[in-house]
Amino acid sequence: MRRTRNLRVLMVAVIAAVLALAAPAARAQTKITFALDWVPYGKHAMYYVALDKGYWKEEGLDVTINRGYGSGETVKRVAAGTEMYGFADIGNLIVGRSKGMKGRTIGMIHDKALHSIYTVEGYGITKLKDLEGKKLGAPVGHASRVIFPAFAAVNGIDARKVEWVDMAPEAQTPSLLARRIDAAPYFQTEYPTVKAQADKTGKKLRGWLYTDYGLDIYSNGLLTTDDRIKSKPDEVRRFVRGAYRGVEWTWNNVEAANEIFLKYHPVMSKELTIQHGKMVLDHLLSEASLKNGVGWMEKGKMERTNEVLTKYQPISPPVPTEEVYTNAFLPKLMLKPRR
Known part of the structure; x- marks a missing residue:
């Protein structure tokens, strides 16, 4: 009798362990597509870090990174639902919104435009x-x-x-x-x-x-649609959090991050990949991001970005600045400037 009881206890423990191991995998089945602005190269290493380190997996997201064909095309693909998330320039997003494409920036990366x-x-x-x-x-x-x-x-x-x-x-x-x-x-x-x-x-x-x-405006950031923000805010938050964990790790491990990128794109030049990666990190921080966290978008600078584009593009009808971006999903990621 005691042996049977012990066997049952052991079986329960084994089942519990299996279920515990299976839980993260089950959660990771939400498939996500993420379109870059361009052919992948060193500046995109941070996203491959998020993928390789399992940061998105830990958020319950199975992310596929797709190449881009220019920011304008990425904005179109996200707005059309062909892609769920994107990485694209704010100028193309504003132009797209004026044409009815309801994309919104959910985190800045190129705080200093490239x-x-x-x-x-x-x-x-x-x-x-x-x-x-x-x-x-x-x-x-x-x-x-x-x-x-x-x-x-x-x-x-x-x-x-x-x-x-x-x-x-x-x-x-x-x-x-x-x-x-x-x-x-x-x-x-x-x-x-x-x-x-x-x-x-x-x-x-x-x-x-x-x-x-003379043109100090915002540039590339993460984006998705208004509909997704409204219908799946928790998913958006988890996607952004996973992405910025990749940013943080890359900031602290530049060369190792680029080695990770090269695992996915082995034909790329190692030397150039590292140069690309370092250069994009140099454009990541500003006074606003040092104060509020990486990715934070300042209202005044975003208004200036919108005004400049609206005036000189021209954009018609004008797009209200508050429709262009949101800081609501950003983690409080504080990075120290490099010496």
Whole structure:
């Protein structure tokens, strides 16, 4: 009798242990799609950290990361329900909302915008005004192209005198180096890759970072739809929390984070991946995020971002700033500036 009782106790304990182990796995069955703004490269390492370290799994989310085709396309895909979450530029999101796409930024990543424009020395562009009369190439939805009219306005460039050539992302740099175009907009994190290709041809780049030339606005962040925020707020909170755990780990383990990224994308250059990763982290912190936590969006700066885009894009009808973003789902992630 005692042996039977002991066997029953043991069986109950085993079943309890199995159920305990199964619980996290069962919770992890909520499938989530997450679209990047571009082809994955080093600046996206933080999301692969969240995936690889199981941060989203611990939140009950089985996340699939998909490549992007420009921020404009990511905004469209999220708004259409093709993707559940995205990583895209705020300018494209505002343009999308004016056209009825109900996306909303739920956490900032590029607090200091990464928009830039590059040319090659010898192409006749030594100052920004020289862009007039030149050909610039980029996808229609490229974030740096979308806000170029604002950048042009604050720097005395007549945007009407700039000719745009529509092209796929992978065609930009070959077209620039072959002088099929005179200049191209990029994210600053792409610079190491573009420079490496230019070096092979013996050409030198010349560039301008928008934020250094009068355009201090927000850039890329995490986004989802108003409907998802309303119907699944807990899921949104868990997605954001998992993503920013990836940000935190990457901040504290830069090279290891990029090693994780390379596990998923082994054909990428290790050296360039680390450069990309460090560069995006340099644009993560601001006074607002140091005070309120990483990802926090300041009302005044968001209003300025919206006003600049509305004025120079132009955007019609105007989009109320409060519809563009929310800080409601952000964890209180405090990071110390690097020395």
